[in-house]
Amino acid sequence: MLESAKPLGSPLASKRELPLAFVLRQVDWLLVLGIAALVGYGLWAIAGVTAHEVAGQPHYYLAKQELYTAVGAVLFVIAAALHPDLYRRYWRALYLLAILMLLLVPLLGVAKRGSRRWLQIGSFQFQPSEFAKVLVVLALAGFLADRGRALRDRSTVFGVLILVAIPTALVFIQPDFGTALVYAAVTAAVLLIAGTRWLHLGTLIAATLVGAVLVIWALPALGVQVLRPYQVQRLTGFIHPSFDPSRATYNVAQSKVALGAGGLHGRGTTGSTQTMLGFLPANTTDFVFAAIGEEHGFVGTSILLALYLFVVWRGLRALAGAEDGYGAVVIGGIVATMVFQVFVNVGMTMGIAPITGIPLPLVSVGGSSLIANLAALGVLIGVQMRCTGSRQRSR
Numbered sequence: 001m002l003e004s005a006k007p008l009g010s011p012l013a014s015k016r017e018l019p020l021a022f023v024l025r026q027v028d029w030l031l032v033l034g035i036a037a038l039v040g041y042g043l044w045a046i047a048g049v050t051a052h053e054v055a056g057q058p059h060y061y062l063a064k065q066e067l068y069t070a071v072g073a074v075l076f077v078i079a080a081a082l083h084p085d086l087y088r089r090y091w092r093a094l095y096l097l098a099i100l101m102l103l104l105v106p107l108l109g110v111a112k113r114g115s116r117r118w119l120q121i122g123s124f125q126f127q128p129s130e131f132a133k134v135l136v137v138l139a140l141a142g143f144l145a146d147r148g149r150a151l152r153d154r155s156t157v158f159g160v161l162i163l164v165a166i167p168t169a170l171v172f173i174q175p176d177f178g179t180a181l182v183y184a185a186v187t188a189a190v191l192l193i194a195g196t197r198w199l200h201l202g203t204l205i206a207a208t209l210v211g212a213v214l215v216i217w218a219l220p221a222l223g224v225q226v227l228r229p230y231q232v233q234r235l236t237g238f239i240h241p242s243f244d245p246s247r248a249t250y251n252v253a254q255s256k257v258a259l260g261a262g263g264l265h266g267r268g269t270t271g272s273t274q275t276m277l278g279f280l281p282a283n284t285t286d287f288v289f290a291a292i293g294e295e296h297g298f299v300g301t302s303i304l305l306a307l308y309l310f311v312v313w314r315g316l317r318a319l320a321g322a323e324d325g326y327g328a329v330v331i332g333g334i335v336a337t338m339v340f341q342v343f344v345n346v347g348m349t350m351g352i353a354p355i356t357g358i359p360l361p362l363v364s365v366g367g368s369s370l371i372a373n374l375a376a377l378g379v380l381i382g383v384q385m386r387c388t389g390s391r392q393r394s395r
Contacts, residue, residue: 028200033313044301075375079378084326087141131371133179137169141330144329157196160187164184185336256290274294318383
């Protein structure tokens with residue numbers, strides 16, 4: 001995939017930092033504008049979806065989301081300002097930070113709805129697994145950069161798998177099956193971008209399928225339960241929606257009703273009975289896309305998906321223009337993370353993907369997801385503008 005690019009260990013730019021004015025000219029301002037538009041659209045949509053959630057306080061969730069956006073914007077600027085060489089040089093420290101945060105969750109974490117996924121500092125709660133996503137991407141890119149010319153060796157693939165297996169296992173036991181799937185998707189994208197042999201990729205795919213069969217069918221048949229009962233019910237409801245004794249598909253059914261009721265232009269904030277009357281569960285988080293569909297219809301959801309598509313397109317354009325392999329892996333890993341989350345979240349609202357609890361990036365209510373995604377996109381911008389600056393200056 002990166003045969004024509006410079007080796008992963010080559011520098012992104014000279015050790016001397018480029019002048020600020022020159023660097024800013026290399027920024028993909030269309031990508032920045034697309035990110036801002038996506039965040040703005042999300043805030044506008046959340047204002048309508050949550051207007052009836054708290055009696056007498058129609059802007060309760062919107063105010064919190066605006067605060068999270070402000071924090072995320074600061075991290076976005078900081079992440080973009082830092083030179084990618086820092087991420088690459090200290091990738092081990094970033095990886096250890098991710099593991100430490102995830103290790104603290106079962107020890108000091110706050111439990112909600114049967115899961116222990118949050119850490120609390122004062123009055124602020126955050127979900128370490130969201131921030132660990134970008135840290136793991138940076139760690140994998142740094143590891144591959146250190147491997148240099150040995151990218152196609154089996155030892156490199158094993159190294160990547162070991163690095164990912166630890167945070168994935170820590171997230172899985174929280175339990176957070178959805179985020180664990182995100183790590184798996186990122187691993188596949190990183191290995192593909194790094195130029196892993198097709199034989200190795202095929203072997204990994206086969207091993208993944210065998211593992212899925214063991215976890216879902218073979219081990220439970222032997223009396224060994226790996227998944228939690230509610231996770232089994234979700235998978236069973238997805239595979240056999242007509243067989244639903246525990247009503248595990250209730251959320252999906254209500255989501256489909258909401259999407260269908262929205263029609264072309266939507267019912268508006270006052271006429272959306274599924275959302276306003278509470279028939280649609282998790283309408284501000286997991287099923288916010290369905291709530292937007294009911295309020296703003298096919299037109300509203302199409303605009304939202306078009307904004308995602310625009311951001312992804314600009315991200316892939318930055319990936320294609322990256323001369324340095326390290327930058328390509330970072331950009332590709334971040335883009336793959338967003339694409340996978342959007343696909344799964346939107347898919348589960350339509351019943352074409354199982355319910356996993358993955359939030360809709362930059363839209364779902366919640367500080368951890370919004371802040372972490374903005375920070376990741378800031379890293380992407382930082383890598384993109386220096387790759388471009390390095391290429392143009394060398395001409």
